[in-house]
Amino acid sequence: xxxxxxxxxxxxxxxxxxxxxxxxxxxxxxxxxxxxxxxxxxxxxxxxxxxxxxxxxxxxxxxxxxxxxxxxxxxxxxxxxxxxxxxxxxxxxxxxxxxxxxxxxxxxxxxxxxxxxxxxxxxxxxxxxxxxxxxxxxxxxxxxxxxxxxxxxxxxxxxxxxxxxxxxxxxxxxxxxxxxxxxxxxxxxxxxxxxxxxxxxxxxxxxxxxxxxxxxxxxxxxxxxxxxxxxxxxxxxxxxxxxxxxxxxxxxxxxxxxxxxxxxxxxxxxxxxxxxxxxxxxxxxxxxxxxxxxxxxxxxxxxxxxxxxxxxxxxxxxxxxxxxxxxxxxxxxxxxxxxxx
Amino acid sequence: xxxxxxxxxxxxxxxxxxxxxxxxxxxxxxxxxxxxxxxxxxxxxxxxxxxxxxxxxxxxxxxxxxxxxxxxxxxxxxxxxxxxxxxxxxxxxxxxxxxxxxxxxxxxxxxxxxxxxxxxxxxxxxxxxxxxxxxxxxxxxxxxxxxxxxxxxxxxxxxxxxxxxxxxxxxxxxxxxxxxxxxxxxxxxxxxxxxxxxxxxxxxxxxxxxxxxxxxxxxxxxxxxxxxxxxxxxxxxxxxxxxxxxxxxxxxxxxxxxxxxxxxxxxxxxxxxxxxxxxxxxxxxxxxxxxxxxxxxxxxxxxxxxxxxxxxxxxxxxxxxxxxxxxxxxxxxxxxxxxxxxxxxxxxxxxxxxxxxxxxxxxxxxxxxxxxxxxxxxxxxxxxxxxxxxxxxxxxxxxxxxxxxxxxxxxxxxxxxxxxxxxxxxxxxxxxxxxxxxxxxxxxxxxxxxxxxxxxxxxxxxxxxxxxxxxxxxxxxxxxxxxxxxxxxxxxxxxx
Numbered sequence: 001x002x003x004x005x006x007x008x009x010x011x012x013x014x015x016x017x018x019x020x021x022x023x024x025x026x027x028x029x030x031x032x033x034x035x036x037x038x039x040x041x042x043x044x045x046x047x048x049x050x051x052x053x054x055x056x057x058x059x060x061x062x063x064x065x066x067x068x069x070x071x072x073x074x075x076x077x078x079x080x081x082x083x084x085x086x087x088x089x090x091x092x093x094x095x096x097x098x099x100x101x102x103x104x105x106x107x108x109x110x111x112x113x114x115x116x117x118x119x120x121x122x123x124x125x126x127x128x129x130x131x132x133x134x135x136x137x138x139x140x141x142x143x144x145x146x147x148x149x150x151x152x153x154x155x156x157x158x159x160x161x162x163x164x165x166x167x168x169x170x171x172x173x174x175x176x177x178x179x180x181x182x183x184x185x186x187x188x189x190x191x192x193x194x195x196x197x198x199x200x201x202x203x204x205x206x207x208x209x210x211x212x213x214x215x216x217x218x219x220x221x222x223x224x225x226x227x228x229x230x231x232x233x234x235x236x237x238x239x240x241x242x243x244x245x246x247x248x249x250x251x252x253x254x255x256x257x258x259x260x261x262x263x264x265x266x267x268x269x270x271x272x273x274x275x276x277x278x279x280x281x282x283x284x285x286x287x288x289x290x291x292x293x294x295x296x297x298x299x300x301x302x303x304x305x306x307x308x309x310x311x312x313x314x315x316x317x318x319x320x321x322x323x324x325x326x327x328x329x330x331x332x333x334x335x336x337x338x339x340x341x
Numbered sequence: 342x343x344x345x346x347x348x349x350x351x352x353x354x355x356x357x358x359x360x361x362x363x364x365x366x367x368x369x370x371x372x373x374x375x376x377x378x379x380x381x382x383x384x385x386x387x388x389x390x391x392x393x394x395x396x397x398x399x400x401x402x403x404x405x406x407x408x409x410x411x412x413x414x415x416x417x418x419x420x421x422x423x424x425x426x427x428x429x430x431x432x433x434x435x436x437x438x439x440x441x442x443x444x445x446x447x448x449x450x451x452x453x454x455x456x457x458x459x460x461x462x463x464x465x466x467x468x469x470x471x472x473x474x475x476x477x478x479x480x481x482x483x484x485x486x487x488x489x490x491x492x493x494x495x496x497x498x499x500x501x502x503x504x505x506x507x508x509x510x511x512x513x514x515x516x517x518x519x520x521x522x523x524x525x526x527x528x529x530x531x532x533x534x535x536x537x538x539x540x541x542x543x544x545x546x547x548x549x550x551x552x553x554x555x556x557x558x559x560x561x562x563x564x565x566x567x568x569x570x571x572x573x574x575x576x577x578x579x580x581x582x583x584x585x586x587x588x589x590x591x592x593x594x595x596x597x598x599x600x601x602x603x604x605x606x607x608x609x610x611x612x613x614x615x616x617x618x619x620x621x622x623x624x625x626x627x628x629x630x631x632x633x634x635x636x637x638x639x640x641x642x643x644x645x646x647x648x649x650x651x652x653x654x655x656x657x658x659x660x661x662x663x664x665x666x667x668x669x670x671x672x673x674x675x676x677x678x679x680x681x682x683x684x685x686x687x688x689x690x691x692x693x694x695x696x697x698x699x700x701x702x703x704x705x706x707x708x709x710x711x712x713x714x715x716x717x718x719x720x721x722x723x724x725x726x727x728x729x730x731x732x733x734x735x736x737x738x739x740x741x742x743x744x745x746x747x748x749x750x751x752x753x754x755x756x757x758x759x760x761x762x763x764x765x766x767x768x769x770x771x772x773x774x775x776x777x778x779x780x781x782x783x784x785x786x787x788x789x790x791x792x793x794x795x796x797x798x799x800x801x802x803x804x805x806x807x808x809x810x811x812x813x814x815x816x817x818x819x820x821x822x823x824x825x826x827x828x829x830x831x832x833x834x835x836x837x
Contacts (some may be wrong), residue, residue, distance in 0.1 A: 203453075206454075207453040207454045207456075208452075208453055208454065209445060209447055209449075209454065212436075212440065212444070212445075212447065212454065213444075213445060215433065215435065215436060216433045216436065216444055216445070219433035219434055219435045219436060220430070220431070220432065220433045220434065222431065223430070223431045223432055223433050223441075223444070224433065224444070224445075226416075226431055227444040227445045227446075228416050228417065228420075228445050228446075229444070229445045286433065286434075286435045287435050
């Protein structure tokens with residue numbers, strides 16, 4: 001290139017004017033669902049008089065709380081670039097273990113008759129241990145997260161059915177139900193807990209180094225490692241936290257239903273992934289916000305509620321629900337203009 | 342005498358049975374730009390992994406400023422000494438530039454990240470090193486050159502004053518390369534030392550003061566660039582004297598039938614392009630990146646769809662935007678990037694080479710294994726691919742040999758039109774020769790060849806070179822052009 005006549009080096013102009021717009025564009029993804037959510041609310045109010053009542057809105061929130069916790073858990077794992085399918089089984093088995101510890105043999109418990117507080121603590125520990133086990137298999141032994149957690153999903157479901165012999169557990173102390181039954185400012189405690197959990201997670205993801213490291217790991221694990229982030233340790237921690245959060249979701253579900261059946265949480269993971277992806281969490285990792293995930297949950301909650309209010313025959317509800325999820329994904333794709341991956 | 346900034350002596354590194362480095366040596370003096378050259382597999386990458394502390398040598402020592410290198414686990418100490426800008430980005434694409442600069446060391450306020458301070462620090466850092474990038478931009482949206490500068494700025498902010506650039510120019514066009522070199526010279530004046538790795542020897546002459554040559558995992562020589570004429574450097578790299586490439590201008594057979602005839606092709610990347618290629622003719626397409634040359638070539642392979650215009654191949658309409666139909670019509674091609682579009686790295690050489698001709702190797706969609714093997718073996722011999730056989734995975738191959746596999750697939754279907762896009766990118770000198778020789782022999786068989794390249798060596802063999810500028814054909818040079826003439830029209834200096 002010795003004979004190249006190099007053009008004079010011109011300073012590259014900094015796109016200052018565009019920066020406000022780029023910030024707006026970046027926010028667009030997380031706000032993408034807000035118009036859709038508002039539209040649905042208006043639609044609901046028009047279609048059904050009882051939709052926009054305080055009671056109905058609170059019931060939507062109460063019904064969504066458990067799902068919200070699991071979506072929160074899954075979102076954290078997804079942002080880190082991994083998968084955890086077994087969370088739906090944690091929703092079942094974690095509170096079931098607590099119940100079995102507390103119930104006498106006559107009520108198909110293990111007869112240990114733990115005090116309720118200790119049993120509730122055990123619920124969290126079960127979630128954390130399962131998350132930790134998944135994490136070790138995925139992070140330390142480098143097994144494929146999808147298959148490992150799929151296997152765990154089946155194993156845990158089987159353990160739950162085996163331990164309860166397929167029976168439904170009920171008659172636990174009131175504290176097992178209090179998240180759903182106690183209200184504060186006429187809103188169930190479970191909704192407050194889920195709301196606070198989202199707020200804390202959102203804050204940590206935005207303003208704490210560990211939170212930011214989830215995005216770095218999910219975006220480019222090698223770069224994160226080169227920047228001194230302990231990638232393995234953070235991933236393991238995320239799996240443990242996710243297990244814990246899902247077990248809290250399990251307790252909420254128990255309170256909402258009033259009992260623990262052997263299939264509590266079954267098939268929930270599909271809705272969880274749908275809510276997360278509609279809310280802008282990327283299945284490839286490194287992308288998405290808690291606010292987005294929350295709007296995803298609320299959207300599905302409102303749709304579910306509308307379908308019930310509209311008295312859609314129950315045989316058709318699943319097909320319509322699935323169809324709406326598909327449409328929501330397409331809308332999210334169009335409004336953001338970016339490929340979902 | 343000044344202490345060497347980096348000194349590596351008697352380095353040996355083995356990976357299992359293969360010795361990646363048998364006698365590695367490197368001495369870099371402070372403030373110089375030091376070139377590290379060698380063919381693919383000479384041990385350059387291995388030496389870089391050892392110098393950046395990603396792995397420890399089996400034997401030998403690495404010293405910085407006369408001090409022994411820090412232990413591998415002490416990443417912080419390494420980061421203060423040396424940084425490497427790889428071809429593969431080491432930034433997180435979804436995060437902003439500012440955050441990438443301060444990953445895991447964001448400024449805190451009461452334990453939480455202060456985004457305002459982060460932005461301010463990032464802007465200051467970018468300003469200090471004169472990097473004109475918006476700190477708020479999403480890193481994935483940056484151009485390659487800007488991304489490289491961000492990585493360099495990040496390395497400098499750790500206190501490192503020794504930067505390894507691993508083939509930094511591979512993905513840049515000429516203008517961007519000039520800007521990178523200008524930056525390198527400025528940084529050099531402020532006391533930054535570079536180790537520069539490149540396949541392009543002219544770049545070594547342009548920015549480096551000293552050159553170290555590796556060959557077959559051994560140190561060959563270290564000398565000032567000024568004392569090392571080009572022929573001597575090539576000889577040191579190749580271990581043999583490559584004859585100066587003589588250009589023999591072939592008589593273009595004007596009576597040969599026109600095979601490819603494109604009229605008024607227009608798309609968002611180029612407009613109103615007329616192009617003809619005769620049987621046995623090699624036509625080059627040149628231009629800066631973004632000139633539309635790649636899109637134009639991809640239009641004939643079905644990868645890019647023109648919005649209007651027609652193309653005829655041997656008198657028949659060439660379908661646009663349909664890869665399958667283009668293959669059937671008799672077009673073979675080497676795509677622009679062997680990593681993205683060229684090869685399936687987990688599959689074997691045989692599978693990769695025969696991927697587009699499987700229908701010929703069996704019936705009703707079933708593939709005859711023996712026929713496939715035989716066919717692949719023949720291709721391997723024809724292209725002189727250095728491999729254990731067709732069952733070796735492509736991921737084992739060096740860049741040059743991998744590119745030959747891509748070429749093998751292009752030739753496998755006995756195409757009437759061969760479209761080569763950057764056929765020799767990231768390939769060592771010798772593989773390049775052998776790839777270009779394939780181009781010549783295809784031409785002798787009466788194939789029409791269209792070559793898109795930034796390399797003058799590739800274009801020199803063409804019967805004609807068309808130059809695109811902002812999507813229009815602005816010049817046509819018959820074989821025998823002078824370098825500066827072609828470069829002038831590529832850069833748009835000789836026309837408005």
